[in-house]
Amino acid sequence: MNYISHTELEKKEMLKVIGVKGIDDLFKDIPDDLRPKSFNIPDGKSEFEVIEHLKLLARKNATHLTNFVGAGFYDHYIPAAVDALASDPKFYTAYTPYQAECSQGWLQAVYEYQTVICELTGLGVSNASLYDGGTALYEAAMMAVRFTGRKKIIVDSGVNLIYRTMLYAYTSNLSIEFVETPVVHGQSCREDIYKNLDDKTAAVIVQNPNFFGAVDDFSDIVERVHSKGALAIASVYPVSLGMLKSPGEMGFDIATGEGQSLGIPLSFGGPYLGFIAVKKEYIRQMPGRIVGATVDKDGRRGFVLTLQAREQHIRRERATSNICSNEALCALRALIYISLLGKVGLEELARLNYEKAEFAKSVLDKVPGVKVKRSSPTFNEFTLQLSKNADEAVHRMIGKGFACGFPLGRFYKGMDNYLLVAVTEKRTKEEIVNFANSLEAALCS
Amino acid sequence: MQLIFEKSRVGRRGFQLPETDVPEAFALPDKYCRKIKACLPEVSELDVVRHFSNLSSRNFSVDTNFYPLGSCTMKYNPKFTEKIAVMPGFADLHPLLPQLLGGGMLAQGALEVLYHMERLLSEITGMAEFTVQPLAGAHGELTGVMLIAAYHKNNSSLKKHIIIPDSSHGTNPASAAIAGYDVVVVPTDKDGFLDMQAYKKALNQETAAVMLTCPDTLGLFNSKIKEIADLAHSVGALMYYDGANLNAILGKCRPGDIGFDVIHLNLHKTFATPHGGGGPGAGPVGVCEKLVDFLPVSRVIRRIDGTFALDYRRHKSIGYIAPFYGNFAVILKAYSYILMLGKSGLIEASENAVLSANYCLARLKDYYKPAYDKICMHECVLSASRQLEQGVRALDIAKYLIDKGFHPPTIYFPLIVKEAIMIEPTETESKETLDVFIDVMIEAALLAKTNPSALHLAPLTMPIGRLDETKAAREPNLRWQP
Numbered sequence: 001m002n003y004i005s006h007t008e009l010e011k012k013e014m015l016k017v018i019g020v021k022g023i024d025d026l027f028k029d030i031p032d033d034l035r036p037k038s039f040n041i042p043d044g045k046s047e048f049e050v051i052e053h054l055k056l057l058a059r060k061n062a063t064h065l066t067n068f069v070g071a072g073f074y075d076h077y078i079p080a081a082v083d084a085l086a087s088d089p090k091f092y093t094a095y096t097p098y099q100a101e102c103s104q105g106w107l108q109a110v111y112e113y114q115t116v117i118c119e120l121t122g123l124g125v126s127n128a129s130l131y132d133g134g135t136a137l138y139e140a141a142m143m144a145v146r147f148t149g150r151k152k153i154i155v156d157s158g159v160n161l162i163y164r165t166m167l168y169a170y171t172s173n174l175s176i177e178f179v180e181t182p183v184v185h186g187q188s189c190r191e192d193i194y195k196n197l198d199d200k201t202a203a204v205i206v207q208n209p210n211f212f213g214a215v216d217d218f219s220d221i222v223e224r225v226h227s228k229g230a231l232a233i234a235s236v237y238p239v240s241l242g243m244l245k246s247p248g249e250m251g252f253d254i255a256t257g258e259g260q261s262l263g264i265p266l267s268f269g270g271p272y273l274g275f276i277a278v279k280k281e282y283i284r285q286m287p288g289r290i291v292g293a294t295v296d297k298d299g300r301r302g303f304v305l306t307l308q309a310r311e312q313h314i315r316r317e318r319a320t321s322n323i324c325s326n327e328a329l330c331a332l333r334a335l336i337y338i339s340l341l342g343k344v345g346l347e348e349l350a351r352l353n354y355e356k357a358e359f360a361k362s363v364l365d366k367v368p369g370v371k372v373k374r375s376s377p378t379f380n381e382f383t384l385q386l387s388k389n390a391d392e393a394v395h396r397m398i399g400k401g402f403a404c405g406f407p408l409g410r411f412y413k414g415m416d417n418y419l420l421v422a423v424t425e426k427r428t429k430e431e432i433v434n435f436a437n438s439l440e441a442a443l444c445s
Numbered sequence: 446m447q448l449i450f451e452k453s454r455v456g457r458r459g460f461q462l463p464e465t466d467v468p469e470a471f472a473l474p475d476k477y478c479r480k481i482k483a484c485l486p487e488v489s490e491l492d493v494v495r496h497f498s499n500l501s502s503r504n505f506s507v508d509t510n511f512y513p514l515g516s517c518t519m520k521y522n523p524k525f526t527e528k529i530a531v532m533p534g535f536a537d538l539h540p541l542l543p544q545l546l547g548g549g550m551l552a553q554g555a556l557e558v559l560y561h562m563e564r565l566l567s568e569i570t571g572m573a574e575f576t577v578q579p580l581a582g583a584h585g586e587l588t589g590v591m592l593i594a595a596y597h598k599n600n601s602s603l604k605k606h607i608i609i610p611d612s613s614h615g616t617n618p619a620s621a622a623i624a625g626y627d628v629v630v631v632p633t634d635k636d637g638f639l640d641m642q643a644y645k646k647a648l649n650q651e652t653a654a655v656m657l658t659c660p661d662t663l664g665l666f667n668s669k670i671k672e673i674a675d676l677a678h679s680v681g682a683l684m685y686y687d688g689a690n691l692n693a694i695l696g697k698c699r700p701g702d703i704g705f706d707v708i709h710l711n712l713h714k715t716f717a718t719p720h721g722g723g724g725p726g727a728g729p730v731g732v733c734e735k736l737v738d739f740l741p742v743s744r745v746i747r748r749i750d751g752t753f754a755l756d757y758r759r760h761k762s763i764g765y766i767a768p769f770y771g772n773f774a775v776i777l778k779a780y781s782y783i784l785m786l787g788k789s790g791l792i793e794a795s796e797n798a799v800l801s802a803n804y805c806l807a808r809l810k811d812y813y814k815p816a817y818d819k820i821c822m823h824e825c826v827l828s829a830s831r832q833l834e835q836g837v838r839a840l841d842i843a844k845y846l847i848d849k850g851f852h853p854p855t856i857y858f859p860l861i862v863k864e865a866i867m868i869e870p871t872e873t874e875s876k877e878t879l880d881v882f883i884d885v886m887i888e889a890a891l892l893a894k895t896n897p898s899a900l901h902l903a904p905l906t907m908p909i910g911r912l913d914e915t916k917a918a919r920e921p922n923l924r925w926q927p
Contacts, residue, residue, distance in 0.1 A: 006801075025820070033671070036696060038568070057557055122483075125921075132768055134768050166767075269768060313614075325723045358470035
């Protein structure tokens, strides 16, 4: 099957109109010596056969485990209406709304999404989305470099290591100086940040809750950052914003994050959703698409892609970013998800996550060989100190039907016995108790 | 149409969370909690369903309209791939599972898909290895330029700039610049190809790479491409292939055989994954042998026992460019598409895409000035310069097409063609659809002569008319205010 509808007769008619004898004449510009040395692709299959093959492969993946792994990517429930509406081909088979009049559905949806992101983060302007939380953080860092004309960035080591690593990879040829400051007792070390903060600093980047799950009020840090003329950037977890102080309330200039938790399936790592929101004064440095409201000649409200002079298709090598298409369909999912939950629902969801995690802490604290790190308050994820190597414990727990958490030794030196555990609203009391019992057994044996 | 926020009514709910089954916890200290609540819509599930269903009907889409958007390859997106992407074994899989001790065995099916996809793309393009991690075409470009930089750095060769033709996509110079290179622009000659004299002049020991689209953005295949590659290699520069136009040459030639060293593909173009209203895409990057060591971590490998694993021990790697293994659900769809089409299906796709583009060109060239009057590849570029003499612009013709139920072609790109109209019909559209579209294009050309104001007024059949873009940019209104 190749989805082509031209019949042999039609092909002949078309070739005649073109004025050539055969299809090969259309490829004459490709010199003979550039023809493929090989093209060993298997023969095609029917739809049924491909589906059966992929079903077999899907069955080789374990989705039976009770999941306590988070580390920035969370197992939240997705309401059926999100899937139903995002599966509408009138959304998903359209493209970037270059022609506004026949793309008002998409343009309005993005305008609504931008509003949601502004409300969640407490900041003035959002773009139409970026690829993921990591690339969003990189774009934020580059905004700060351009805006301040400085090249030093302080990164708190409570920022997800995956994002820090991405940040360093992207900037490896740009002679940007990064300084990592430590996390002490679960929280950003003010002393170290202030020691490194100077008038060469473009930005300070922190994460809330941080990678260990600790929540913080960064207002004090932000104030000091501003006093040096630098920008304060926060990477945040959107579900937590139903409850936690928003980046805007703490005075941050830029907030970024991974929007996967807003109705987007885990899907083995993507597609996800990067979001970015900034204070209004930074709008001209914003990367990517932005939708704005305007009117037509009869005064009717409509939406267009706007402020395009920042973008690669106009500004080329002087663009604010190279990004072209973003993650529109994922942004739509987030918008639908937030619309369903609503103002009260998001708050309740955040509270439910918090309470389940607090309950899990109280149960796990009683398990011999387990110590819950309590130096800082947490949202829905927290750190355990185990009596054994966390990798080993995780391995044993897989056998008991649990993906029991993320071993911190993978990302942090000297933390081989530490385990990061996430508890979302999907985990029941029974699952949490069973988890604690199984962990006890895993640590004893 | 009202915004979802404007439909909000205090106290209305659209989703019920489960009752809590755990005891109430101590409240989080006040200083960590938000005081200003997020002002989100309060609507019912039906409100939400109706709102978004009505919104979607205000879009043109491939499923509802012919969408000959040049350079975007808006081919039909088969439905069965959507079914595969949501299989629970894929959709519910946490990306960190294979990074746990012994966890690789929990994701064998997913790793197998990635492994085979990388092999298939390597064979289709003639490259040594592929990474499917880049999350979009432009992201692939950035990854590709980072690989080029890592290669030159490893050889301790000082390279400063990247050569890019003036007909290129805007992402090319943007990607080169943000990765730290200067951009040297080479003009296009009178035949629509890279100006060889200017190219030779620009090329020197400081050239890191030459970034080209092939066939180029004018829809033409440059038969001097091998010479261009050889010249680049002679000064130690690498050849970068922008895969936006791969749909023209499947099974007809391979970038790797031509001498390209780095290549990105757009799975949402050539391999039929839906464009999603502007993403998610996927921009896999392929490399020749000498660049393999620099590919981003992790790499999916097949062990001797036939199982698949993630390999992070790559000390020359450029590092992480994506959080995990790419836009997996998109990769799944493209993988399924390639399996279904197979060798002959892929070749037929290109042949018919090129046939359809040439058919459009042949029937339209008496009415619109072709940018270059010769056999094209998968897309043709026309100019509305004749119509401009009557005061009708490419934009006016585009808006007229909307009234007739067609998504307009790409306009004003490539930048070097005056009043450009770039038509990419793709292989999946029928001859009848092409004929109706062509007839409307001809009708517009005639109207330009007889009644230009009819074109200036279009579109008239949409929910709104032409919008005031100046107002949008001068008085930015980028969010709803409560």
